[in-house]
Amino acid sequence: MDTHSEHLRINPARFQANFDALSEIGATDDGGIHRPTFSEAHLAARAWFRDLIRESGLEFRVDEAGNHSAYLPCGPEDGPTLLLGSHLDSVPYGGRFDGALGVLSALEVLVVVKEAGISLPINLEAIDFTDEEGTHIGLLGSSALAGKLSHSDLEHPRGGKVAFIEGLNRAGLTKDGLLNAARHQGSLAGFVEVHIEQGMRLIDANAEIGVVTSIVGIGSSILTFIGRSDHAGTTSMEDRLDAAQGASAFILVIRDILHESFPHCVANVGKIDLMPGAFNIVPAEAILRLEYRAPEAHTLRILGQALLEGARFEANRFGLGLEVEDLGEYPPSLMHDEVRSAITNAADTLSLNHIPLTSMAGHDAQSLAGLCPVGMIFVPSVDGASHSPREFTTWENCIHGANTLLQTALRLAINIDQVG
Amino acid sequence: MDTHSEHLRINPARFQANFDALSEIGATDDGGIHRPTFSEAHLAARAWFRDLIRESGLEFRVDEAGNHSAYLPCGPEDGPTLLLGSHLDSVPYGGRFDGALGVLSALEVLVVVKEAGISLPINLEAIDFTDEEGTHIGLLGSSALAGKLSHSDLEHPRGGKVAFIEGLNRAGLTKDGLLNAARHQGSLAGFVEVHIEQGMRLIDANAEIGVVTSIVGIGSSILTFIGRSDHAGTTSMEDRLDAAQGASAFILVIRDILHESFPHCVANVGKIDLMPGAFNIVPAEAILRLEYRAPEAHTLRILGQALLEGARFEANRFGLGLEVEDLGEYPPSLMHDEVRSAITNAADTLSLNHIPLTSMAGHDAQSLAGLCPVGMIFVPSVDGASHSPREFTTWENCIHGANTLLQTALRLAINIDQVG
Structure with missing residues (x-):
């Protein structure tokens, strides 16, 4: 890895401005957000994300599962894509950080790489997965993309069939489309997600970064x-x-x-x-x-x-x-050794304290485990609060998470080059 | 008490024919009945009761609380009335005996006294109280008759306000009417109710009759x-x-x-x-x-x-x-000593085993306690089952209950005469 890449950092002011703007969409009076999948606020957040992608000079993509992406062709045409991201939907009356932090960290990474004019052996994509939280199905967009979604998975939506079909209609999606959204296995170089821990272990250990070993x-x-x-x-x-x-x-x-x-x-x-x-x-x-x-x-x-x-x-x-x-x-999902090493090295480079830990919550990353090398970066949750307006991560730690993602992505790109 | 009165008995064939006919109204496939207050089946049961009263040559009366009565003017004009009865409504998917047995026992007593051509110092009334079971309020008709119903009692119907108002409309009743249905205290000589025990104590004690001491x-x-x-x-x-x-x-x-x-x-x-x-x-x-x-x-x-x-x-x-x-x-309601003695004497006359016991269920009798001398006659429940299609009392014990009510009523009438 060249010295120039190793010194790349995200733009904290831009990152925060985006985060603050997104937090307004579906905001509740108590500082939380209410963005159930396909709700008016959720669709507004996705429209805002689409506009932001275009304003940032990135390519906007949406697949048949409604997954929204920014694409940066920084690698060979038709080369593999390193996927970064999370989700913009929320539990009812949840917090601002769960999912949103991962999507905006991913976008920021793409913008920084684009601005730096770096050529990589892979292309980059920042993705917002559909219905991670399970307003209707749970891990919906990531399962569809991973080719793990079956017809029977769509039979018993948690909020009822009528609400699910109405939601799909509002979003311009169909069940058939969801079942046809699988990507080719070889097209993905990996997936990395930044997420809040939603527990107390990082703060208890005085660590800024959690290197996830497995998802529960x-x-x-x-x-x-x-x-x-x-x-x-x-x-x-x-x-x-x-x-x-x-x-x-x-x-x-x-x-x-x-x-x-x-x-x-x-x-x-x-x-x-x-x-x-x-x-x-x-x-x-x-x-x-x-x-x-x-x-x-x-x-x-x-x-x-x-x-x-x-x-x-x-x-x-x-x-x-x-x-x-x-x-x-x-089933539990093991995170990939190569991605774990890249995250660990990234955190070391950034002089951040890090510990390995299990994710006790489910995440989109588990949908992609087995399909490509997968890893997750956790940042500390104050009081461990999550799925609640009390959800909070210090802005310093949000920046640490995004920089760790950036450095992880660059390391993975170079490793892939060496392996290839 | 004269020998003629002491040998009076109810007509078992007529009593059973009435009971069987009533059990058909709102019957469920499993041998139970479904007659929630103001349901179609409940209103049909009341219409059937009204017709039966008229066919029996008794006077039909209905008050502003919807309480349905048979009246037998066997005493002085404007003399006090001894009230006998129970209720024709049921819990959802309940049994045939709860309430119905008490109403038909009361009616049978009036018909027997009428046929015998006896003159008494009191008049007799067989009553079907409105909404004992609480589809809407609980003990509604008896509270109204006792003057114990207040506006606030009608504020939170168990099944919701809309269902209550719609039910009142179907029955031709109004809230104002309910609050104006109180009888004058001096008009009632007493109240006696036959009811199934709904527990196992009578069968455990090998007794045919329970002389209720208090309502829980x-x-x-x-x-x-x-x-x-x-x-x-x-x-x-x-x-x-x-x-x-x-x-x-x-x-x-x-x-x-x-x-x-x-x-x-x-x-x-x-x-x-x-x-x-x-x-x-x-x-x-x-x-x-x-x-x-x-x-x-x-x-x-x-x-x-x-x-x-x-x-x-x-x-x-x-x-x-x-x-x-x-x-x-x-609050718990004490049964009146005079009524308990009359029931005990009646059971002795009929050579029935009897024990004193507390009613662990609420009954219309508690509404009238304090207003006039009140008592209850329990008959055994097989397996203690109640509020269930499994509810069952042997026909022999149903007859014992009705005969005990008849002999109790005659004894109370004569005591009242002696007191008066």
Whole structure:
């Protein structure tokens, strides 16, 4: 790597101006943003991004999955593309940094390389993936681009079929288009994403950069504890088969299972429905939405088994039945060694403290793992807050993240040249 | 009491024919009925009752609360009325016996007295009260008749305001009418209701008749455990303030509190909402609907306090806040000594095994307690099932209940004469 490239830095003023402008789109009074996929604010953010790409002298591209890109032909015509980016959609009433920071860091990298007039052995692309957060499907644009999207993935949109179809129509997209958006495997030289950590580990370790080693695997299921509905006045406490009792015991036991045997994993019951759901009727059913995460495939599997055993034990203890609907899993994704090395070297060059860590959240990068070398750069989240208006990363660390992306991209480009 | 009266019995064939005909109205495939207040089936049942009253040669009356009555002027003109009855509405997808048995027993008593041509010091009335079960308000017709209904009672119908107003319109009723339906206190000589026990105590005691001593008091509240919403992947188990944990611990501790200190009471959490309610978000709030019942006012109060203390303790233990919305209480209602004696004597005359017991369910009788001498006659529920198509009472015991009501009414009439 030549000295000139090694000293390239992003333009903090331009980067911040873009970030501040984007943060206005879908802004909420409490400092957060509300940009669910295909909402008016989301489409406005994408239109703003398109205009910015063109104003920056970059080529604007959009694919059949609605992924929006800036393209910089700094390499050979028809040469491989190093993809950088993240997403512009948000969870409902979320924060300004999640996704947006990665997209604008990627764009800034392209603009800096363009301004420097550098020729590379690869071309660069800054991408905004469609529906990462799952307003409708989750990791939608990246799965489509990676050729991992199937018809069945589109069958049960989280917000319902009507909202999904209406959203696609508003964005000028179709299901057929989504299923035809796969890129050729050889066309991608790699993918790197800057993202906020959404946890406390970087700040606890006094590090500016997290070099992601893997993205957590996620399993989920619906557990139904089955008792018997009875009159809540005339049925003695002893004669009840109260589904809420077994469900409550299970919710408490989750913590013990994680604490004792799975210290690097998490699990959550985020929703409970008691049926029939009246003050004066003993609940016949307690329906729990369970999600659990582990950094390795093996651990994910035995954690899922341990939780299920816990549920069966508590159901038995209260004389209840248990029905389990397995909703499947996202397997853990290992980040590529070459990308990890490039990130580590970049951070060293920039004199930034860095640590390796697992991403406990899902990201578009996992869609592309296996397709091309993939890596992620984390920056610190103050208080670990995320998916919330409280989400915050110091501006200094945002700049560190973008510069690390820039230096990582240059290193990867040169490595690819050496390998090629 | 003369020998002739003491040997009067209801007509089992007629009683059963009426019961079977009524059970067809709103019948469900599983042997239950679905007659929510002001539903088509409920209004059809009331129309059928009106026609039956007229065919039986009794006077049909309806008041501004929609209470439907058969009236037998067997006493002095403008003399006091002994009210007998229950209700024809049902919980959604409930059983055939709850309410219906009490109304038809009351009607049968009037027909038997009319056929016997007996003159009494009082007049008799068999009443079907409006909305006992609370499709909209609960104990609506009986509260209105007792003058205990206030404007605020009509402000928060359980099924929503629109459904309530539409229902009133369908039944030709108005809110103003409901608030003007109170009877003069001196006009009522008493109220007696036959009802299924809805529990297992009569069968466990091998008794045919339960002489109700009091109707349980009911308290209810909404408890909100307050934690913090966080990303369910990136927030470590230790860093969470998971509202579902405290709520679950409280649900389990309810059983202990009842078992250790309140053996004759019950409590139920029939509904839980976790907010925001997603697989991947740590619940910030757990909203619990709590109901508890006790046979005496003092016990109801200290039970409510003990449950609240338990909730505060568990909230504290998990670092959560607790908000309590007290929804008020129905105080326990003591049955009148004179009516209890009359029921006991009636059961003895009929050679029926009887035991005293508390009603753990609310009934229209509690609305009238304090207004006139009130009592209730319970008959055994097979398996204790109620508010369910499984609800069942043997036909023999239904007849015992109706005959006990007949003999109780005659005894009360004569006592009133002696007192008067």
